[in-house]
Amino acid sequence: MTAAASREVVVTGLGATTPLGGDVPTTWSAALAGESGARTMENDWSEKYGIPVTFAATIKVKPDEVLPRPEIKRMDPSTQYAMIAAREAWQDAGAPEVDGERLGAVVSSGIGGIWTTLDGWDTLRERGARRVLPMTVPMLMPNSPAAYVSLELGAQAGAHALVSACASGAEAIGYGMDMIRNGRADVVVCGGTEATIHPMPIAAFAASRTLSLRNDDPAGASRPYDVDRDGFVIGEGAAVVVLESAEHAAARGARVYARLAGVGLSADAYHITSPDPDGKGQVAAMRRALADADVTGPDVVHVNAHATSTKVGDLTETRSIRTLLGSDADHVQLSATKSMTGHLLGGAGALETLFTVKAVHERLAPPTINVANPDPELQVPLVRDTPSALPDGDVVAINNSFGFGGHNVALAVTNA
Amino acid sequence: MAHTASEILEGLAEIVAEETGLPTDAVVAEKSFTDDLDIDSLSMMTIVTHAEDKFGVRIPDDEVKNLATVGDAVKYIEGAQA
Numbered sequence: 001m002t003a004a005a006s007r008e009v010v011v012t013g014l015g016a017t018t019p020l021g022g023d024v025p026t027t028w029s030a031a032l033a034g035e036s037g038a039r040t041m042e043n044d045w046s047e048k049y050g051i052p053v054t055f056a057a058t059i060k061v062k063p064d065e066v067l068p069r070p071e072i073k074r075m076d077p078s079t080q081y082a083m084i085a086a087r088e089a090w091q092d093a094g095a096p097e098v099d100g101e102r103l104g105a106v107v108s109s110g111i112g113g114i115w116t117t118l119d120g121w122d123t124l125r126e127r128g129a130r131r132v133l134p135m136t137v138p139m140l141m142p143n144s145p146a147a148y149v150s151l152e153l154g155a156q157a158g159a160h161a162l163v164s165a166c167a168s169g170a171e172a173i174g175y176g177m178d179m180i181r182n183g184r185a186d187v188v189v190c191g192g193t194e195a196t197i198h199p200m201p202i203a204a205f206a207a208s209r210t211l212s213l214r215n216d217d218p219a220g221a222s223r224p225y226d227v228d229r230d231g232f233v234i235g236e237g238a239a240v241v242v243l244e245s246a247e248h249a250a251a252r253g254a255r256v257y258a259r260l261a262g263v264g265l266s267a268d269a270y271h272i273t274s275p276d277p278d279g280k281g282q283v284a285a286m287r288r289a290l291a292d293a294d295v296t297g298p299d300v301v302h303v304n305a306h307a308t309s310t311k312v313g314d315l316t317e318t319r320s321i322r323t324l325l326g327s328d329a330d331h332v333q334l335s336a337t338k339s340m341t342g343h344l345l346g347g348a349g350a351l352e353t354l355f356t357v358k359a360v361h362e363r364l365a366p367p368t369i370n371v372a373n374p375d376p377e378l379q380v381p382l383v384r385d386t387p388s389a390l391p392d393g394d395v396v397a398i399n400n401s402f403g404f405g406g407h408n409v410a411l412a413v414t415n416a
Numbered sequence: 417m418a419h420t421a422s423e424i425l426e427g428l429a430e431i432v433a434e435e436t437g438l439p440t441d442a443v444v445a446e447k448s449f450t451d452d453l454d455i456d457s458l459s460m461m462t463i464v465t466h467a468e469d470k471f472g473v474r475i476p477d478d479e480v481k482n483l484a485t486v487g488d489a490v491k492y493i494e495g496a497q498a
Contacts, residue, residue, distance in 0.1 A: 070437040130468065134461035 013093025013242030022061025057235030057342025076113030110346025112142030165403030170349025191240035235342025262293025268406030279320030349401030445487030
């Protein structure tokens with residue numbers, strides 16, 4: 001085994017609970033079918049608080065249908081989603097036998113246990129300090145999902161929770177990859193989660209004018225690259241992947257979905273919420289991911305775009321892809337899966353990496369829905385309405401994830 | 417209105433079952449919270465918080481360490497109602 005080969009990282013397990021389904025098979029088949037996970041919310045937040053948005057991409061299978069009652073009581077919803085996804089991913093990987101000291105857990109949330117935080121505050125104001133529950137701190141802390149996954153699996157090589165807003169899930173996977181490459185672990189369970197469909201964060205996102213207000217058509221509201229897009233649709237859920245050194249996976253005869261070949265990171269240092277219109281940071285992240293994977297632009301056949309359905313963000317990204325790849329961008333198949341899932345914030349980068357892995361494994365790029373009139377400034381070929389076949393042979397796919405704060409993460413996935 | 421000892425045991429069993437996932441009939445007077453029911457200190461404080469709520473009593477932190485068994489807790493709550 002050469003040194004280079006021993007640093008190769010492969011994906012051997014996938015897990016998710018999303019607005020499209022309670023596991024990976026239902027989520028993926030709904031995505032290929034072009035279904036929307038956005039729906040009208042069953043609450044009175046609009047009447048009660050004047051929140052202008054009445055819909056969201058809510059989780060399809062509620063955790064209380066899946067998890068035992070004590071776990072529901074002692075975990076914030078963000079941790080509940082992460083646990084559901086992590087257990088599926090672990091079983092999907094064949095529950096590998098690995099020394100705990102060689103097993104890592106990296107699970108991020110962009111916002112953390114906000115339900116617990118705000119419920120605790122309500123309890124304190126309404127009923128006083130004696131009524132605030134003792135489990136409040138371990139439930140609200142943003143490292144809680146990583147900690148519980150580590151506890152569940154006995155992952156002792158390290159439990160980490162990297163926070164970079166909507167890039168968090170992708171950054172977690174990039175970090176997990178580095179843990180294997182630098183020799184800290186043989187197997188890392190990593191991903192992202194978010195449970196933010198609470199009136200306060202929705203009011204706050206609405207206040208920043210970033211949410212779609214298409215209340216009369218929830219399923220048509222997330223429409224990246226359509227000329228009539230008017231903002232993102234808030235979503236919730238989690239996705240987790242099991243990463244493994246190629247050597248470890250081969251030794252146990254594991255099924256390998258794809259290779260995670262490169263990670264590229266950068267920061268815009270431009271504005272706290274707006275992407276740098278020049279796309280310099282985005283280009284740098286993608287360029288670094290390709291260099292890290294030791295591949296070149298012509299190899300790239302598919303990009304899962306960050307594309308949240310905002311006026312500015314969507315086009316900045318396609319300009320960045322064009323800047324990076326030049327004429328090679330003509331043979332890239334671009335998918336914006338948030339058109340179906342909504343925006344899972346800290347879970348988004350993990351779910352879209354999972355989709356990228358599935359796309360490479362099945363040679364099928366998922367569709368982008370709701371694009372009735374493509375923006376004329378869209379600079380990369382878009383997969384619309386139905387899945388599109390990816391070419392045979394060696395291929396490279398990129399997942400882009402960008403976060404408020406100017407965080408850019410690109411992950412390069414290649415066939416096994 | 418004061419709860420009887422058997423009402424307190426029943427109510428406490430529901431709280432413990434909710435917190436631990438144990439069946440309510442496993443929560444009987446002679447069981448030790450730590451040794452038999454595997455309840456850690458954070459879970460114990462959670463149970464105390466819910467019990468104070470349910471029975472309208474105050475269980476000071478200094479007393480909690482004396483509540484070794486379910487029966488101890490029932491007895492304390494019964495007395496504290498007066």
